[in-house]
Amino acid sequence: MTGLGDIALLAGAGLLAGVVGTAGGITSLISYPALLAVGLPALPANVANIVALVACWPGSALASQPELAGRGPWLRRWMPLSALGALAGSLLLLSTPSGVFARVVPFLVAAGSLALLAQPRLAALHRRGRPPGAGGVVLPLGLIAMSVYSGYFGAGAGVMVLALFLITSEPRLATANALKNMVLGAGTLVSAAAVAVLGPVDWTAVAPLGLGMFFGSTLGPRLARRLPATLLRRLVALIGIALAIQLWINPSG
Structure with a gap:
């Protein structure tokens, strides 16, 4: 962090990340490179990103009231599981050397x-039939694994959880997206608390990034209602693949 330019970059990246992340699930695919761009090494950038992501939870909740109506019991069942998995992932993150992480x-x-x-094909396989009892196993096991990953790094966790919910419990994209935002938000809150207590946090980076994320997250669920599901899915995936290639060619650590 060197000045107003870095602050503006992080605020703008947070706004965009909040919009696209709560609309489809690639928040960290935008915010994480922005933190690298202002000079944070890989591991401190990820810690700052996890803490800033907390700001997306209240914003997306406010914007998703129509989709969340009547889903309280479902959320109370799965949010604690997400929180426990994310806590385990955060503890793993804090014990990982940054070179390995990068x-x-x-x-x-x-x-x-x-x-x-892959989600549409998986959903089609799900509709054609599955072994008895598989639906009751796939959701909790998948959510645990993805929540651990979310607490460890998180880039792409939203799209994985979105696909999981679309396949196992909610076929409507906008509603599955709102549920994803709430479940991952619970895990993010626990992860942020863990890394804030146990590891150093660059609060000068977290503040502008988190502020942008909050305002962006109030727009993302509204966008998810309006964009065609196929278009939204492909845009999110293509951005993620492009970033993966970039990070593989030019790793930071």
């Missing part, structure tokens, strides 16, 4: 992006 980032980003592209 090397695995591109593959994590690519996995999250490809998951969204």
